[in-house]
Amino acid sequence: VLANRTGSEGQIEVQGGEVKLTGSNSLLIGRGASRSELYLGGGTANINQIRMGGDLQYSYDKGADAGGQAVLTLSGTNNPSLTADNVRLNERTNEFTSVVNLNAGLLTVGALFDCTLNSANRSGCRSFVNFNGGALRFNGTKNVFSSGHPTRITVFGGGATLEFTQSADHSPDMSLLAPEGRGIKSIVIPDGAITSGYAMPPVVYISGGGGEGATAHVRFDPRTGSIDREIEVTSPGWGFTEAPTVTITAPDMETVVVCEVELTGETQGDGGLTLRGIDGVNSARNFVPTVAGRFVYSGPTVVEPGITFYPRVPGVSNPFSTSKELRMAGGAYSGWNVNPVWRRLGGFGNTRAWDPNRVEVSDALFFRAQDLEQGLYLIHDAGRLTLSSGCVVEIDDFDALPGDIYTLVHLPKTHANNYLAGTPKFADDVAAANPRWRLVFSSDRKKLCLRRIKGMALSLR
Numbered sequence: 343v344l345a346n347r348t349g350s351e352g353q354i355e356v357q358g359g360e361v362k363l364t365g366s367n368s369l370l371i372g373r374g375a376s377r378s379e380l381y382l383g384g385g386t387a388n389i390n391q392i393r394m395g396g397d398l399q400y401s402y403d404k405g406a407d408a409g410g411q412a413v414l415t416l417s418g419t420n421n422p423s424l425t426a427d428n429v430r431l432n433e434r435t436n437e438f439t440s441v442v443n444l445n446a447g448l449l450t451v452g453a454l455f456d457c458t459l460n461s462a463n464r465s466g467c468r469s470f471v472n473f474n475g476g477a478l479r480f481n482g483t484k485n486v487f488s489s490g491h492p493t494r495i496t497v498f499g500g501g502a503t504l505e506f507t508q509s510a511d512h513s514p515d516m517s518l519l520a521p522e523g524r525g526i527k528s529i530v531i532p533d534g535a536i537t538s539g540y541a542m543p544p545v546v547y548i549s550g551g552g553g554e555g556a557t558a559h560v561r562f563d564p565r566t567g568s569i570d571r572e573i574e575v576t577s578p579g580w581g582f583t584e585a586p587t588v589t590i591t592a593p594d595m596e597t598v599v600v601c602e603v604e605l606t607g608e609t610q611g612d613g614g615l616t617l618r619g620i621d622g623v624n625s626a627r628n629f630v631p632t633v634a635g636r637f638v639y640s641g642p643t644v645v646e647p648g649i650t651f652y653p654r655v656p657g658v659s660n661p662f663s664t665s666k667e668l669r670m671a672g673g674a675y676s677g678w679n680v681n682p683v684w685r686r687l688g689g690f691g692n693t694r695a696w697d698p699n700r701v702e703v704s705d706a707l708f709f710r711a712q713d714l715e716q717g718l719y720l721i722h723d724a725g726r727l728t729l730s731s732g733c734v735v736e737i738d739d740f741d742a743l744p745g746d747i748y749t750l751v752h753l754p755k756t757h758a759n760n761y762l763a764g765t766p767k768f769a770d771d772v773a774a775a776n777p778r779w780r781l782v783f784s785s786d787r788k789k790l791c792l793r794r795i796k797g798m799a800l801s802l803r
Contacts, residue, residue: 343396344369345376348407351545352378355562356422361387370396372412374435377545379413381559381576382447384420392426395467397434408437408466413557415443415576416476422447425481431456431492437466441557442492443576444476445500452482456490469493470555472577473613475500479620481507491516496555496580497639501613504629506649507620512629520612520639525578526556527606529588531571535599536592538568544590546573551586555579560590567593578606614641617673619648628652640666645673645691652676667708670720677701677725688736690718695725698759702728707735707766709750711742714792719749722760727751729764736769737792740776750781751790766790 344352352372354361363369368391372378380392394412414429416422429451431440440456442449458467469492471478495518506512529546531537543562556579561570573590585603592599617629628650645651651673667686668675670693677695681702687693688708695701701722707729709719714737735750737743753760766781767773782793 343373344380344412345372345378345410348374348376348410350376352376353381353543353545354379355381355383355543356385356387357383357418357420358385360385361389363389365390367391368393371414372396372410372435372438375407375409377411377547379415379545379559381413381415381417382422382424383418384422386423387425389424389426392429393433394430394440395432395435395438408435410435410437411439411441413441413443413576415445415557415559416447416449417443417445417559417574417576419446423450424448425450427451428453428455431469432458432464432467434464435467436464438464439467440469440492441555441577442471443474443557444472444478444502445474445576446476448477448479448505450479450481452480453487454478455487456492458490468554470577471495472498472555473500473502474498474577475613477503477505477616477618479505479507480512487516494519494555496521497613497615497641498578499611499613501616501641503616503618505618505620506629518615518639521578521580521610523553523581523583523610524605524608525553525580525582525610526558526575526586526588526603527578528604529558529573529575530602531569531573531590531599532602533571537571538566539593540567540569541593543569544592544595547587547589548579549587551582551584553579553582553586556582556586558588573601578610580610612639612641614639614643616644616646617649617651618646619673621648642667642669642686644669644671645675647672650674650676653680653682672718675701683730688720689713690720692721692723693727694723695727698725700726700728700763702730703733704730705733707733707750709735709737709792711737711739714748714750715743715745717749720751722751722753722762723755725759727753727762729762729766731764733764734769734772735766735781736772737779740779743792743794746794746796748792749789750792753788761787762790 371394373396456469471492543560546558557577559574588601668684670689670691674692683702685705687703690713778795
């Protein structure tokens with residue numbers, strides 16, 4: 343147990359090696375109005391169950407002081423890895439806050455959920471899952487956040503990755519949101535404060551400022567007992583209208599040190615979403631979001647092998663419409679029975695729309711020369727693929743293509759509704775810079791190809 347009583351603090355920091363807590367055992371991160379953190383900057387951990395925010399007396403009727411916070415963070419450059427059968431947020435205590443920060447590495451869970459939603463005995467709890475470059479792998483057939491989704495799931499600039507290991511439909515009743523408003527950019531311990539003589543790293547307290555979701559971690563060297571003046575912001579948070587008050591304690595664990603805080607600009611950068619199936623075929627793992635209009639991030643949506651992505655939301659043609667592009671990277675995408683419009687679509691993999699519907703591209707079809715050279719392209723195997731007027735075709739590096747003809751899009755079905763609508767073309771400046779390349783159809787118009795025109799070219803001016 344970390345932070346075993348009201349007002350206490352506790353931390354476990356893993357920077358290497360291996361941590362195991364198996365069998366029927368659990369790691370309790372915080373009981374009552376305490377502050378605690380499990381921080382992984384490297385190494386691996388295998389923990390049967392993680393319970394964040396426990397009641398001091400193990401039962402609702404005996405009670406515990408309200409408040410407190412538990413934080414689980416994967417961060418750094420050393421690829422930390424944590425596996426847990428389940429992670430239970432806000433398990434017992436009222437007005438508790440549980441935060442999971444996935445800034446690096448991989449968190450593998452059978453389930454990750456907020457217990458508050460299943461109990462009428464607790465109130466005022468908040469739970470946040472923050473992505474900023476890390477991956478969350480679901481090692482089971484349960485739906486994503488099946489027992490209760492967190493208060494908010496935020497995608498910061500490093501992006502989010504969701505991985506699935508079991509054959510099942512994963513139909514998340516959740517939202518993926520960009521950070522709104524300002525967050526914390528940096529926290530610095532003032533020059534006059536003592537940074538040596540610590541027995542443990544001090545816990546960071548953040549309060550005020552009008553925002554929420556921000557967390558930070560003090561870097562500590564146990565060999566010297568010293569801490570860094572620049573505190574790691576493990577989650578910038580969102581919605582701050584002014585700098586919050588950030589404090590730590592001095593080495594005597596009593597003197598309060600007020601830190602210097604700088605906020606981000608008015609708009610924080612947000613990332614995209616990568617969907618990935620592990621060791622499976624596309625049709626075995628389906629990602630079928632069911633929350634209308636709540637996937638509000640602007641980065642790319644990337645579909646990798648082993649997953650089929652169905653944006654099937656009743657009454658909404660494309661719940662991911664704020665995403666700039668759909669980047670196929672070996673997986674499959676289905677427009678289902680709606681007519682999604684993507685600004686950018688490209689890469690390689692399978693796309694489809696159920697008859698008589700279509701997948702529409704408004705700005706660009708894009709391809710990498712590296713993929714084309716390996717014979718990888720888009721296969722649109724059902725329904726229409728429609729290019730809006732003004733939509734262009736982009737190739738990242740014409741000079742990297744040694745051959746004379748490459749398939750870009752293949753429409754393999756023989757029925758009449760499987761076709762490419764619109765006029766494929768290069769942007770004017772791209773066409774002028776690459777006069778020997780043309781976009782052409784095969785004789786049956788089932789393949790859109792990139793062809794190099796050989797021979798002499800005359801330009802009359």
